[in-house]
Amino acid sequence: MNRSSLYFLYNLRSTYPSAKVSGALESTRKSERKSMELAGGGKEETQQQRFDVVVVGAGIMGSCAAYAAAKRGRRVLLLEQFDLLHHLGSSHGESRTFRATYPEPYYPPLVVESLRLWREAESEAGYSVLTATPHFDVGPAGDSSLQAAVASCRLHGIDARVVGPDAAAELFSGAFTLPPGWIGVVTDVGGVIKPTKALAMFQSLAARHGAVLRDRAEVTQIERAGDGGVAVATADGRIVFGRKCIITAGAWVKKLADKIGAASLPIQPLHTTILYWKIRENYLKSLSAAAGFPTFASYGEPYIYGTPSLEFPGLIKIAMHGGSPCDPDRRSWAAGTGPGGAAVEAVRAWIGRVMGGHVESADGPAMSQACMYAMSPDEDFVVDFLGGEFGDDVVVGAGFSGHGFKMGPVIGKILAEMAVDGAAATAAELAQFQIVRFQKDPKGNRKEFAEQDLI
Numbered sequence: 035m036n037r038s039s040l041y042f043l044y045n046l047r048s049t050y051p052s053a054k055v056s057g058a059l060e061s062t063r064k065s066e067r068k069s070m071e072l073a074g075g076g077k078e079e080t081q082q083q084r085f086d087v088v089v090v091g092a093g094i095m096g097s098c099a100a101y102a103a104a105k106r107g108r109r110v111l112l113l114e115q116f117d118l119l120h121h122l123g124s125s126h127g128e129s130r131t132f133r134a135t136y137p138e139p140y141y142p143p144l145v146v147e148s149l150r151l152w153r154e155a156e157s158e159a160g161y162s163v164l165t166a167t168p169h170f171d172v173g174p175a176g177d178s179s180l181q182a183a184v185a186s187c188r189l190h191g192i193d194a195r196v197v198g199p200d201a202a203a204e205l206f207s208g209a210f211t212l213p214p215g216w217i218g219v220v221t222d223v224g225g226v227i228k229p230t231k232a233l234a235m236f237q238s239l240a241a242r243h244g245a246v247l248r249d250r251a252e253v254t255q256i257e258r259a260g261d262g263g264v265a266v267a268t269a270d271g272r273i274v275f276g277r278k279c280i281i282t283a284g285a286w287v288k289k290l291a292d293k294i295g296a297a298s299l300p301i302q303p304l305h306t307t308i309l310y311w312k313i314r315e316n317y318l319k320s321l322s323a324a325a326g327f328p329t330f331a332s333y334g335e336p337y338i339y340g341t342p343s344l345e346f347p348g349l350i351k352i353a354m355h356g357g358s359p360c361d362p363d364r365r366s367w368a369a370g371t372g373p374g375g376a377a378v379e380a381v382r383a384w385i386g387r388v389m390g391g392h393v394e395s396a397d398g399p400a401m402s403q404a405c406m407y408a409m410s411p412d413e414d415f416v417v418d419f420l421g422g423e424f425g426d427d428v429v430v431g432a433g434f435s436g437h438g439f440k441m442g443p444v445i446g447k448i449l450a451e452m453a454v455d456g457a458a459a460t461a462a463e464l465a466q467f468q469i470v471r472f473q474k475d476p477k478g479n480r481k482e483f484a485e486q487d488l489i
């Protein structure tokens with residue numbers, strides 16, 4: 035047994051009772067030997083434990099990465115700690131906004147490429163998960179983030195039409211009453227994604243391309259394997275080997291990185307809530323996606339976002355970006371949802387001010403759902419090689435900070451390219467997603483426009 039294997043065994047022993055750990059390693063080797071003996075040296079069972087790419091975490095990022103790698107003919111294993119399509123992370127539920135308006139100029143090209151990939155996957159699957167709508171941003175005319183979002187759209191040739199309060203009142207059935215001094219920005223690149231359906235789509239496409247999906251398989255250790263690549267242990271005592279590994283563990287990524295002795299990632303889990311409000315009787319149809327009502331966001335404090343009525347007839351989603359720090363394994367599920375909860379009050383006040391003619395807010399939300407952000411200090415993603423002892427063998431996609439879903443297909447493709455080819459072939463600016471930025475400055479990328487106070 036070489037030094038690496040011993041170290042791995044030592045680490046596993048601290049996670050499991052020693053008998054079980056050595057049993058796990060032993061049984062893997064025995065089964066490999068047995069398989070070879072029984073099959074006359076056949077490699078079938080050995081190969082069942084060996085993959086080109088092992089993906090840890092089956093949220094949207096891991097599911098898209100597994101699909102992208104499997105589509106390229108690689109042998110892929112996707113491991114998920116809970117049941118597939120669970121509701122305990124960030125990728126479940128009924129709606130996510132698709133939009134291209136970002137103050138940072140490096141996101142719109144990713145959004146545009148992602149749109150192409152969403153449509154490609156839909157046509158491969160034979161059904162749709164993304165409903166196109168316009169997108170409408172509102173906020174104070176002088177808001178530096180809103181101004182930067184308009185500029186970055188125009189930089190990339192995305193039409194962003196700026197309107198004042200009077201013109202805004204003519205749009206979208208007059209649903210938005212902009213306060214004096216506010217502007218609205220209309221773009222055609224918008225839409226609503228069905229997240230759980232989208233996850234199921236990418237997982238089934240990945241399986242169709244030969245990926246193995248294994249749920250209830252919590253990854254407890256990742257270590258360099260003696261013969262190259264990585265060894266990945268799960269809580270049930272199984273060990274698999276991957277030439278490469280992609281970690282897409284969402285809000286658990288810091289816990290996992292700390293456990294495997296990798297560079298610590300400053301990703302803070304935030305508990306957040308999605309709120310649904312009653313649409314006033316006369317506007318049930320006009321606020322629907324079918325009638326062309328937009329996805330929308332309101333800049334400044336608080337940052338509010340919403341989607342047209344689609345998933346629950348008579349209700350519209352209007353929520354506040356941000357949340358309260360939490361431990362992903364010990365959440366207070368009701369936090370912030372009750373009367374007087376910070377998010378409820380902030381959204382209620384915003385509705386009264388901007389959409390009060392069309393949406394009822396006096397009695398509070400009709401419904402709420404819990405979700406979780408994996409927030410980076412600068413709200414930019416982490417898409418990088420893990421480095422350290424793992425070098426280029428482990429790629430990490432993390433810190434999607436409450437806005438990553440729309441870019442799942444393009445990020446998954448980039449993660450797969452990094453794992454399979456050693457570099458991303460997709461044209462994208464990735465420098466601002468590197469881990470090293472936190473070593474240079476714990477707050478990460480500095481931005482010229484105002485940042486929202488989200489926590």
Ligand SMILES: Cc1cc2nc3c(=O)[nH]c(=O)nc-3n(C[C@H](O)[C@H](O)[C@H](O)COP(=O)(O)OP(=O)(O)OC[C@H]3O[C@@H](n4cnc5c(N)ncnc54)[C@H](O)[C@@H]3O)c2cc1C
Pocket residue numbers: 090091092093094095096113114115116123124125126129130131132251252253254282283284285286287290306307308405406407431432433434435436437438439440441
């Ligand atoms: C309320 C809310 C609203 C949002 N709105 C939008 C929006 O409008 N538009 C948008 O683009 N984005 C939005 N987002 C953000 C988007 O949903 C997330 O960025 C995205 O879902 C993150 O996906 P992920 O795969 O990184 O994380 P997750 O979905 O959390 O997936 C990580 C997975 O890894 C698994 N895992 C963790 N550790 C282990 C382990 N040790 N072993 C095995 N498995 C493990 C977890 O169980 C989980 O399934 C929103 C998020 C929330 C919460």
